[in-house]
Amino acid sequence: MSHARLASALLAAATLLAAGVSHAQTAPDAPPAPPRIEGLSAVQLFEAAGRADKAGDPAAAETIYRALTGDPDAEVRAEARFRLGTLYERQRRFRDAALVFRQLLDEKPGAARVRIELAAALAAIGDEGAARRELRQAQAGGLPPQVALVVNQFATALRSRKPxxxxxxxxxxxxxxxxxxxxxxxxxxxxxxxxxxxxxxxxxxxxxxxxxxxxxxxxxxxxxxxxxxxxxxxxxxxxxxxxxxxxxxxxxxxxxxxxxxxxxxxxxxxxxxxxxxxxxxxxxxxxxxxxxxxxxxxxxxxxxxxxxxxxxxxxxxxxxxxxxxxxxxxxxxxxxxxxxxxxxxxxxxxxxxxxxxxxxxxxxxxxxxxxxxxxxxxxxxxxxxxxxxxxxxxxxxxxxxxxxxxxxxxxxxxxxxxxxxxxxxxxxxxxxxxxxxxxxxxxxxxxx
Structure with missing residues (x-):
């Protein structure tokens, strides 16, 4: 099985987890009293980054997300890092994605979905041992049954294919x-x-x-x-x-x-x-x-x-x-x-x-x-x-x-x-x- 197929399977588990377990508030109006950055609220900046990404300008989205990772609100930082990491994954910049997800977990170690995303990024760059370790940590923290099933299948199929x-x-x-x-x-x-x-x-x-x-x-x-x-x-x-x-x-x-x-x-x-x-x-x-x-x-x-x-x-x-x-x-x-x-x-x-x-x-x-x-x-x-x-x-x-x-x-x-x-x-x-x-x-x- 290729890394792309393995990572896709694991990302499917992360998507399932997102339906029931959130690593941070993901709704646009989640952060209470969002801070203002250059005259715009964090919510408005997230919306601007999303529009830029959909319009085919990922560089602008990356700039906004990176700026928001320095926000004083912990929930805003977490959301910005998560979106930045998934942006890197879509661009196949898996090493950058792994670093961002690792930074997010430093502040939120119990974020199971983020740990699964990190495992997928590590698998994509061929670091099989670290990917397996992150999966074990995620499962030790507890997962919904349907998510645990997909993660177990991924762990079984996980193979290092980095040449x-x-x-x-x-x-x-x-x-x-x-x-x-x-x-x-x-x-x-x-x-x-x-x-x-x-x-x-x-x-x-x-x-x-x-x-x-x-x-x-x-x-x-x-x-x-x-x-x-x-x-x-x-x-x-x-x-x-x-x-x-x-x-x-x-x-x-x-x-x-x-x-x-x-x-x-x-x-x-x-x-x-x-x-x-x-x-x-x-x-x-x-x-x-x-x-x-x-x-x-x-x-x-x-x-x-x-x-x-x-x-x-x-x-x-x-x-x-x-x-x-x-x-x-x-x-x-x-x-x-x-x-x-x-x-x-x-x-x-x-x-x-x-x-x-x-x-x-x-x-x-x-x-x-x-x-x-x-x-x-x-x-x-x-x-x-x-x-x-x-x-x-x-x-x-x-x-x-x-x-x-x-x-x-x-x-x-x-x-x-x-x-x-x-x-x-x-x-x-x-x-x-x-x-x-x-x-x-x-x-x-x-x-x-």
């Missing part, structure tokens, strides 16, 4: 422990205490982080597409010995039978540390997503790979990773998720072989023009055997916590400021891996 896409994030990263190292000057070994060099101990720094990904989607059949993807990220410091850069490329398929989405892929990843190739990994992955109902979604992934550590052949081995995630919208403004993860890594030296498992919790909520989130995670790791130099087998508990916010009030061309803080504490029986870390990110990211 090419990309995302990008850039920011400054202050970090108390850029190398995740112990703060101890010496380590106990079976021979004698080992003195650590300054570079091998905890080091703080201010880095520049850049991350991005891109994909190309080529349809092969009705529900099957060829999907190559590339991604990369890096943190660079003034002291280049701590520069950490990674990149990956994958070739895969996207199969969408019924309500499912299945993505098998294979590829390779590379990591450079301090300007030198640190490791390379060849992987095969299968990813599965399944909507449980209008408010929740289940996902799972399984990865198998081989790792080649360039500086230490004793670490080389197989890598297995499995995860399962559940995500749910609690209401029109909040949601959360839980992810279970298990990892098994073999190695030529059993001292480097490990098995680990953990859980990650996520909660997000919208506060006006701010989207905030908090995370909490826990991990348990055990080594197969002790490393030669150390008296104990590696056993660890890791606790991580974080939070952040996207400030859409300062959005510019689809990007908005991002603030994030992270805390990490790793307790290990091997002093080399015992560390604590606090880091932040101050950057920009996509606004939706």
């Amino acid at each position: 090419i896409g990309a995302s990008f994030e850039f920011g400054l990263v202050p970090d108390s422990n850029i190398n995740r190292a112990t703060d101890s000057a010496t380590l106990d070994t079976i021979i004698a205490p080992l003195d650590l060099s300054r570079d091998a101990r905890q080091t703080s720094g201010l880095g520049v982080r850049a991350a991005g990904q891109a994909y190309l989607r080529a349809p092969l059949a009705r529900d099957l597409s060829f999907l190559p993807r590339v991604s990369g990220q890096g943190v660079l410091y003034r002291h280049s010995a701590f520069n950490d850069v990674s990149a990956s490329a994958q070739l895969g398929l996207e199969w969408s039978p019924g309500r499912e989405r299945i993505r098998p892929s294979a590829g390779a990843s590379f990591r450079w540390y301090g300007g030198r190739l640190y490791a390379r990994t060849a992987t095969a992955t299968i990813d599965w997503q399944h909507p449980l109902d209008g408010k929740s979604q289940l996902g799972a992934a399984l990865t198998a790979g081989t790792t080649d550590y360039r500086l230490n052949d004793l670490q080389d081995g197989m890598l297995w990773n499995a995860s399962i995630a559940y995500e749910r919208a609690f209401d029109a403004r909040s949601g959360g998720g839980v992810t279970l993860v298990g990892t098994r890594q073999t190695a030529r030296d059993p001292g480097y072989a490990t098995a680990s498992g953990g859980v990650d919790l996520l909660y997000w909520r919208e506060f006006g023009k701010t989207s905030a989130f908090v995370t909490l995670g826990g991990r348990r790791l055990e080594g197969d055997a002790r490393l030669f130099l150390f008296p104990d087998r590696r056993r660890e508990w890791t606790l991580s916590a974080g939070g952040g916010a996207t400030l859409r009030a300062l959005a510019w061309h689809g990007f908005a400021p991002l603030v994030r803080i992270e805390f990490e504490r790793n307790w290990s029986t091997v002093g080399l891996y015992d560390y604590r870390r606090v880091a932040g990110t101050f950057g920009i990211t996509r606004a939706f």
Whole structure:
């Protein structure tokens, strides 16, 4: 099904909703005591914009609606943004429409019709994940039965058909422990205490982080597409010995039978540390997503790979990773998720072989023009055997916590400021891996 047909189906749901549930007053005489702008009331300006639009002059209508988005009356602002967004939709300016609907929801988060319109615009630009999330939020807020039926049908049929896409994030990263190292000057070994060099101990720094990904989607059949993807990220410091850069490329398929989405892929990843190739990994992955109902979604992934550590052949081995995630919208403004993860890594030296498992919790909520989130995670790791130099087998508990916010009030061309803080504490029986870390990110990211 094409994006145009999908968006049309969802807009039909919005139209149904408009018959019984209004996001704002839509009658021309709705706002009481409408304000005057340049000698005209808001009602008169709305009428003038409507006449201009019908007369084939959408630019004049856009100018009036944009002026009214600055009106001191909240209902007038809401109506102007809604009309401006639908004007952009008719002009197929879906990214502009999404931004306007997002601004409206910042002031009226319970406006179900607007959230459905936003989902349609996001689907039209190929942002499937965000469109699904908005639908779940709309359904969590409650919908009339006939509208819920159409929305469920849209959610089932929703497929990303955008042929090419990309995302990008850039920011400054202050970090108390850029190398995740112990703060101890010496380590106990079976021979004698080992003195650590300054570079091998905890080091703080201010880095520049850049991350991005891109994909190309080529349809092969009705529900099957060829999907190559590339991604990369890096943190660079003034002291280049701590520069950490990674990149990956994958070739895969996207199969969408019924309500499912299945993505098998294979590829390779590379990591450079301090300007030198640190490791390379060849992987095969299968990813599965399944909507449980209008408010929740289940996902799972399984990865198998081989790792080649360039500086230490004793670490080389197989890598297995499995995860399962559940995500749910609690209401029109909040949601959360839980992810279970298990990892098994073999190695030529059993001292480097490990098995680990953990859980990650996520909660997000919208506060006006701010989207905030908090995370909490826990991990348990055990080594197969002790490393030669150390008296104990590696056993660890890791606790991580974080939070952040996207400030859409300062959005510019689809990007908005991002603030994030992270805390990490790793307790290990091997002093080399015992560390604590606090880091932040101050950057920009996509606004939706």
